[in-house]
Amino acid sequence: MYLFAIGDGKWVIDPSVNGNEAQWINHSCAPNCFIRERQGRIFIHALRNIRAGEELFYDYNLETDDDVPRTKAIENECRCRCRSPRCRGTLLAPP
Numbered sequence: 573m574y575l576f577a578i579g580d581g582k583w584v585i586d587p588s589v590n591g592n593e594a595q596w597i598n599h600s601c602a603p604n605c606f607i608r609e610r611q612g613r614i615f616i617h618a619l620r621n622i623r624a625g626e627e628l629f630y631d632y633n634l635e636t637d638d639d640v641p642r643t644k645a646i647e648n649e650c651r652c653r654c655r656s657p658r659c660r661g662t663l664l665a666p667p
């Protein structure tokens with residue numbers, strides 16, 4: 573389960589609580605969507621034309637809290653297996 577940090581990170585959106593279908597969008601290192609936060613809300617935008625029925629993906633670019641070091645355990649937990657030729661092997665944002 574992943575949370576959206578909003579603004580300065582003091583608030584989060586938990587998509588599993590009263591969330592909509594967007595909570596099921598998976599990560600890909602070659603996404604067709606991106607996320608933009610505006611005024612405390614999350615908007616999903618297309619990076620290109622998306623065919624009907626095509627699965628939506630965005631790059632999670634996960635970050636740990638400032639006081640949580642990026643450990644090997646966290647890196648192992650966030651391994652990516654998206655099979656994209658551009659897969660960087662992690663759901664984490666580049667350091």
Ligand SMILES: [Zn+2]
Pocket residue numbers: 600601602652653654655656658659660661662
């Ligand atoms: Zn990947």
